[in-house]
Amino acid sequence: MAMIFDASSDQLTVSALQVCFNTVLIKILEANAKQHLASEGPEASGTKEDATQGWNETAIVEVEGIANLFSQWLDTHKGNRVVIAMCEDLFERYTLFLKRHVLNVSNTVFTGVTKILAEVENSESADKSLLLNKAWGLWKDANPASHADNSKRRTGNQDALTAYLHCLRELLRLFSQELRFEQTQTILKQLRVCVVESTATAYSVDVDRMTPVQGMVLEGIKSIPSNIPEIIPELVQSINGLATLAYEQESDPLGKKQTYIALSKAAMSLLDSCIISHIRSPGLDLIGIVSEAVNALAIPIHLKYNWKPEGKDPSPWSKATTTALSILEACMPAIQASHYAKQDNPQLWESIVRISDGIVAANYDACTNLADIPKDQESNIEFFSRIRKLVIPTLGSPSIPDTVRRKYAESIFKNSIIHEPHPDDLARPGQELLEGLRSTHIGRVNDLPPSPRSKMCYLLLDELFSLVAVHDGSPERIRLAQAAAPYLILRAGLTLKAYVMDHPLRGRMPQPWSQKKEMLYILRKLIELDSEPKAIPAAPGITSEHKKHLHRLYPLVLRALKAAWRDEEMMSALQEVLDAVGDDFGI
Structure with missing residues (x-):
């Protein structure tokens, strides 16, 4: 049936397509949904798992075929409101397939939605906006991260999550600058779920290279429009969470879990560019986002030599240090030039002192390669020289509590000890x-x-x-x-x-x-x-x-x-x- 429609789709009028859709394609999807539901009921004959699996496999063929047809129809009849309306109806039907919570079915649905959205040029018309909202409803409520893997190969959820993230790419393209603040929060939440709940594939190690899902998550964050100041702190907070995710995980002696090391380093680079590109954004709490970012980066810095694995150079603590210094060097002039400079802002200076302490401190007893210590010492000296230029003499400002100055002095004292005192x-x-x-x-x-x-x-x-x-x-x-x-x-x-x-x-x-x-x-x-x-x-x-x-x-x-x-x-x-x-x- 799909082959017939495929061969003659460019010859059919919109009215004919509508009849075909309502009398044939919709019936196919409804029949599958009905049979699948019956296979899960108490009156189902034969093996329940086999029957359900069979209808899922049929659904994959049907969903994929219909999605291909619609992408052709949209290409042939660009902007036609009747075809757009049929797409909206189709997305409603797709909801039933996503509710099965089966990875390969969800993979096919989101691949189909992506293919259809790719044929939509923009969302300016009311009809296209309705279609986009329908697609958004599918996406936000059906993250496949927790869906079941019923395939024989048990390949995990990477493919389904990849399709899910490809769909987000098209949604962000169509939303453009019209994305609402609440939608941004939902997207960032779902992106973190994709990372945390993704399953590691066989023979994959994410120490030196990100998984496809991790890479697409970062690309998704980059694509989120930051046209209003309220979105920027949400972006920074989300990136902070990815940069420190590696250090929130329990160690796995068998090495089967994802390490997030490569993701952490890549997220640090994204954090740097995100903050620096918005330094002059009006209404932005620059002190707040810089403090949060620096506090997040202080975690890997303080784990110098204590965290394994590190992956290829740069090490996580070194990457975190250069990122923190880059952010501070870029933002401190803007902060000091603003009206906030004369206000009490201890949280920022506490963060800076934490970075300084992480730079000068090192648990060298935990270093597995003693040859690294002299080289790392040289880089740490250079790092300290850079942060000292930011700290002295501004740390003596009356708006900074004495406790912060004492913490700085105490850190310098402790790490100046050459021989262990009695x-x-x-x-x-x-x-x-x-x-x-x-x-x-x-x-x-x-x-x-x-x-x-x-x-x-x-x-x-x-x-x-x-x-x-x-x-x-x-x-x-x-x-x-x-x-x-x-x-x-x-x-x-x-x-x-x-x-x-x-x-x-x-x-x-x-x-x-x-x-x-x-x-x-x-x-x-x-x-x-x-x-x-x-x-x-x-x-x-x-x-x-x-x-x-x-x-x-x-x-x-x-x-x-x-x-x-x-x-x-x-x-x-x-x-x-x-x-x-x-x-x-x-x-």
Whole structure:
């Protein structure tokens, strides 16, 4: 029957097509639906599964054939309202087939709908708008992700989801800029379902390459019109979810689940372009979407070395870092130039500090390839240099809470540690930050290995000194110095105290070179530092302008000098510190 219509469709009038549709094609679809329903009933004869499967296979042939006919009719009779009306009626019938929730049937239905929509040039006329709304109703209510796979090969839902996403492509083309906000929300929700509920095909690995469904989902997001400001946060939130999806999954020891690693990296690129292209959009909460994006990207950054697999370069944490920096570098000038810059916006700065902390931190014990650490250290140093330009001195703004500045300083302090300190030298919960420097304990004589990221540690040590140093005396610089000063004193104090407690127990054994190098470096920096006058409270009975840090460390320096009587180089360096204190007193 289909072959007859196919061969003569261009010779039939619209009236003839309408008669054929109403008297033949509709009857075929109705008969199939009726028989399928009967095969599932209690009075069905034979094997229920076989009967149902048979009618599903017949439905596939019928739906595909009729869709081909309609695509030809639409091509031959472009814009004819009668043919459009028949398409609307056909889509109503397709609803019954989608309700079977069978993958191969759903695949055929959406393939047919796509083929028909492809022949519709636009949705300007009322008739075409009705057709588009009918197609939209089919699409939004019948995501095949959860439909059953009744095929013998059990190939999963990839083909059906691909057809479903091809249909969305045509819908977005026809909707153009007329897509409503509520429809956008529905599309983004269904796209995530497609990704999360898609089944991995045999012999496929999505670590280095996305699955077809994942790729089409990203293309679908790109195609969504962003003509109103309310849509942009929805797009960003959706992309954030895809970028972090890999890190929400439980590990699968058999490796059968999808990893979403390639999808995560691709989503990061999309996130970057999406935000940057809308920086100047009127009415957009730029601070809000940047904060959400940066918080999402902080997740893979903080999982550096802890997350496997990573796939081919760039690693997820490296890709997330470059994306976050790209977004911040592009958006911060616009944010600071807007009226929001003078308002309280701690959520953005908390996000930025989280990124900074993820850059400078690394659980190198979890790194499976130690050769990567020096290379990654170099890239992290470059990353930190970039984010520091964004942070300093703006982080000292009065609109940013002191707690955020302290988090930044604390992160710099922790990751500047070159040799692991004695646990008793660090303050316990509820104690003051410097309380551990006043404790006593038995020293250590074992060699402490330096951090594999010593170059980063020294860079952060310099950053601590720079934060406390006097600059231009601006309120921003003063706030930064006040936040960092306690951590600088603690950082120098830990090194001095370790020498005081450990070195006497070594006898004539020299101090390990890496520890000696660190201590000499810190002593030199302490002498050279002119600290911000308002950063450190004056010690009781002592007046000083730029050397208050030395007064706070003076007792430890004296004790270290007594322990260094066999090491002339160390004694000389410590004596210079005492001389600097004397010079400050004018003696």
